Amino acid sequence: MNQQEMREKVLMAIQEVPLLSPSATRLLELSSQSDYDIDEVIETVKFDAALTARLLKVVNSVAYGLVHEVTSIERAVTYLGERVVASIALGESAKALFNKELKGYEGPKGELWAHDLRTAIAAREVARFCTTDLSSDLAFTAGILHAVGKAILTEFLEDTSHAMLGDIDSHDATDYLSGERARLGIDHTEAGYELACAWKLPVALQMAIRYHHAPAEAPAEHQALVYAVHLGCILAMMSGSQASDALQYHLDKQYTDYFDLKPEQIAMIVLEMNETFSTLQGALSEFKENSQ
Amino acid sequence: MSNLILGVGEFGASKTPTDTVKTFALGSCVAVILMCPKTRTVGMVHVALPESKINPEKAMTRPGYFADTGIDALLREMTKMGCDPRGKGFIVKLAGGAKIMDPNNTFNIGKRNELAVKKILWKYALGAVAEDLGATYSRTVSVDVSTGKVTLSSPGRGEWNI
Incomplete structure (x- = not known):
């Protein structure tokens, strides 16, 4: 099958991905706005009984270590924070996608979600150092979604990892994205962008997915966000990833146009990322086990 | 046979011959593997950051996180198991x-x-007899306590020993 035919197959697979639940779509929309009402988040959750039950399970999980059981959704949302609520809604709505074994990248089940969660936390922390106005909540949400295209491409990349890495090592490919394009006529950032469009996600999130490995190509009004996700993704890979594409991407050093980061601050971000990841991962894995 | 799995910033040691000491997906982190031939003990620390001065409180609760506290902590742990301090x-x-x-x-x-x-x-007059450091790939490290064999693996790159 040639590149064009493979591309068509990938695009058809994207059209077959189920739409997000209305509550997940609305929560992502709300959390991407700089100014929103928490009551609206609570109201959205209340209309989704399954999501309500899951949020209560997460907030009452051992990982959060609360002394008293939380029984109201208002307290659960306040305690978890809107961005975590939106992420749980997304994870629930597209569980099959985010929990998929990344066979095409030789990554185990849960690897995509783990990388996305680390990226989200790091992007949120990086956003705090932005020299322009950038919402850390938006950076978190964009981080959760940024690599969703891999869940699509993985089906088409089985048994290619060794050859892809060989191409990079021998300089026949500049990075993993160019390897994906050479085989499929599309890379995971474009596949993710197409899915984000099909899901009708806010434009800022679409841009973060599309350009997180080429932030300089993003429209100027979204560049700060895209660079935050770019750095978040790189820091997440540096903190450990069990996939063949780990560290096989380039750092765009023009991030300094938006972020004033010193080595000590980068170290602090890494520390925060690992700590928060442990807490959230513990809570979310417990909730996943309970929900099965 | 059981696995002693070490996460980021964790350290541990074993002298049970059927054990494997293991840590997953090292990126920029460094695994320091210490083996005591006398007591046949294998220890490992998964160091995430170079210096503890960025968060001394963290270094108290999780010394393995930092190079300047993690190796000391591992040596103390191995001393308890009969190794040279x-x-x-x-x-x-x-x-x-x-x-x-x-x-x-x-x-x-x-x-x-x-x-x-x-x-x-x-500082301890110790130098590595083997190392696999740098480059642009992640590494999972397993050490067989009975033989001291150190096996590395990386998705798409297979397995090798150092």
Whole structure:
């Protein structure tokens, strides 16, 4: 099958991905706005009984270590924070996608979600150092979604990892994205962008997915966000990833146009990322086990 | 046979011959592997950052996180198991310290981790007999306690020994 035919197959697979639940779509929309009402988040959750039950399970999980059981959704949302609520809604709505074994990248089940969660936390922390106005909540949400295209491409990349890495090592490919394009006529950032469009996600999130490995190509009004996700993704890979594409991407050093980061601050971000990841991962894995 | 799995910033040791000491997906982190031939004990620490001064409180609760506190903590743990407190006669191996594709090495955490680890080892007059450091790939490390064999693996790159 040639590149064009493979591309068509990938695009058809994207059209077959189920739409997000209305509550997940609305929560992502709300959390991407700089100014929103928490009551609206609570109201959205209340209309989704399954999501309500899951949020209560997460907030009452051992990982959060609360002394008293939380029984109201208002307290659960306040305690978890809107961005975590939106992420749980997304994870629930597209569980099959985010929990998929990344066979095409030789990554185990849960690897995509783990990388996305680390990226989200790091992007949120990086956003705090932005020299322009950038919402850390938006950076978190964009981080959760940024690599969703891999869940699509993985089906088409089985048994290619060794050859892809060989191409990079021998300089026949500049990075993993160019390897994906050479085989499929599309890379995971474009596949993710197409899915984000099909899901009708806010434009800022679409841009973060599309350009997180080429932030300089993003429209100027979204560049700060895209660079935050770019750095978040790189820091997440540096903190450990069990996939063949780990560290096989380039750092765009023009991030300094938006972020004033010193080595000590980068170290602090890494520390925060690992700590928060442990807490959230513990809570979310417990909730996943309970929900099965 | 059981696995002693070490997460980021964790350290541990075993002298049970059927054990494997293991840590997953080292990126810029460095695994310091200490082996005491006398007591046949294998220890490992998964170091994430070079210096504890960025968060001394964290270094108290999780010393393995930092090169300048993690190796000391591992040595104390191994001393409790009958090993020499300064690691005399130990075999040392190192793995990890990877980097992203960046010719300017802007995010050089991996290199800084490597240098910090080696500086602490020098304090104890210890040097690595084998190492697999740097480059742009993640590494999972397993050490067989009975043989001391150190196996590395990386998705798409297979397995190899150091």
